[in-house]
Amino acid sequence: MRYLETARYIDAIAKAGSIRGAAESLSITSTALNRRILALEDELGVQIFERLAHGVRLSSAGEILISAIRNQISDMERVKSQIADLAGERRGHVTIACSQALLPYFLPMQIARYRKEHPKVTFDLHLRDREAAEKALADYTADLALVFEPVRMAEFHTILRVRQPVHAVMTPDHPLTEKKTVRLSDCLSYPMAVPTAPYGVRHLLDIAALSAQVRLNPVIESDSFEFLRNIAIAENIISFQIPIGLNNVTMAGMMTSRPLDQRDVPAGVLYMGQLRGRTLPVASARFAAQLSVALSELYEVC
């Protein structure tokens, strides 16, 4: 593919951090690549890359350029799949960056459903914390982001958001299951396993604990929701999760959950978003539309 070839070369260099490195990944010599850059820099009248001892780094002009270039590359992908659509072919590729809570149940099911309709559409799924997910949008490594309690940078454009009240998760024989909703103070008398600091659920719990002037005293902290789920079963202690992360099918027998009283812990919000101003590839746009329907049927839109 010759069209936008130089653009792809620049993208590769920016990613590799060196011309020789990028050249290898592109299967060309560093000479050719080097001279392309020099030619483009000559055309623009500005250095795109700063030359360092160990490679190159985007200059401030390069930062501006790379964003446009990635947009162009992604745009051409979209055009190609739109053109393929004209011939009735529904092919394409969707890249998603999402929080852990989406992994056990919701996204696998949604992707399976989508791929049943459009088997030629492929998916890339990247697990990213809320900050990294937004960065992935900005550098075009993800078309869509599904994030719980995101940082919400200026470039994040919200497609849909739904309420996700925090639930306490425990084995069905746990004393806490007797109530419909549980108070934070009820939980404190039991050992608990909680996510580490950067996660949305922990964030909400911390704020709640602070305002109630209590301390959480977790016996287990982990950055893996899967581990938290399993340790909670194994040790018969309580953990916390949002509804979308509760796999109501496979966990039916093993675990159960109760929402925390919202006077103690306010409901969190799950955001689906994309990069502001970007036109998504057709497949991604269609998948986002499907997710919008599914999310708004299952949860309260806000």
Add this chain to the structure above:
Amino acid sequence: MRYLETARYIDAIAKAGSIRGAAESLSITSTALNRRILALEDELGVQIFERLAHGVRLSSAGEILISAIRNQISDMERVKSQIADLAGERRGHVTIACSQALLPYFLPMQIARYRKEHPKVTFDLHLRDREAAEKALADYTADLALVFEPVRMAEFHTILRVRQPVHAVMTPDHPLTEKKTVRLSDCLSYPMAVPTAPYGVRHLLDIAALSAQVRLNPVIESDSFEFLRNIAIAENIISFQIPIGLNNVTMAGMMTSRPLDQRDVPAGVLYMGQLRGRTLPVASARFAAQLSVALSELYEVC
């Protein structure tokens, strides 16, 4: 400029309607141009142009492509001026499509003001009726559109809108000037000069006349607001215009105006907009920001 060269070639062919014609305007041979198209069509696996006896026409795949291509070209212009901005240079180019009412006073003054700050920024101003103005956005011949009572296609993204009540315009000695606001029925007893059908002011008057079950009976119809203004002076008859079209400086002595009672004729709306999803060139974005401030200071935002 080699980067996006093929893109510019395709744009030229689409505009010229023939390869040979475009080749001439690009100062290359038709052979070179022809082969570029063939190569790109080969890459994409689709015909971009339909071959006709008297030239070429974009195929449906080509229509999809050309939009992306024009976006890329415009994007590179924006990048270049952003990069120039880094060096402190404020250069760039702004293209505007607007209704007639903007011509006599508002835009000349605003552009002059902007160019005083940024003398290196150049402007293109195209007079376009409300439908053509939106088309100009879609094919990237205009960055900004200022339209009174626009058709508002899906691709039109509103930046700002302000209320523009229709005014009756007349010489200062006209009997109608006695009242603060005039009723439509008052006007009917005087000869009047009105714009032709496609214009917003006429549209509003027609609707008003219809609902009041009266007839306008204009003695003069014209598609030139300038002519309407002059004939109204020369013949001492009434005409109609929106506030932004009333040049309160030069017309001070010659003419005066009174708003029509809004029970008869509802206020129209002036829209400033751009192409949805497009990132404007820096200069255009800055100029739009200036216009937003000016418009919202002068008129009622709605």
Add this chain to the structure above:
DNA sequence: GCAGGCTGCTGCAAAAATTGCAGCGGCTTA
């Protein structure tokens, strides 16, 4: 109905560009 003029397209050779090789000097690290 048949030139004349326009179109896009192609074979071939010339021109221009891109590329690869080898090697230079600069920098960091061991």
Add this chain to the structure above:
DNA sequence: TAAGCCGCTGCAATTTTTGCAGCAGCCTGC
């Protein structure tokens, strides 16, 4: 201080692009 990166350059080989001339196809006007 030596080894190992890095980006960059002169030169030659290679590839790509371009221009010329000429082809067939289509429409228009005489």
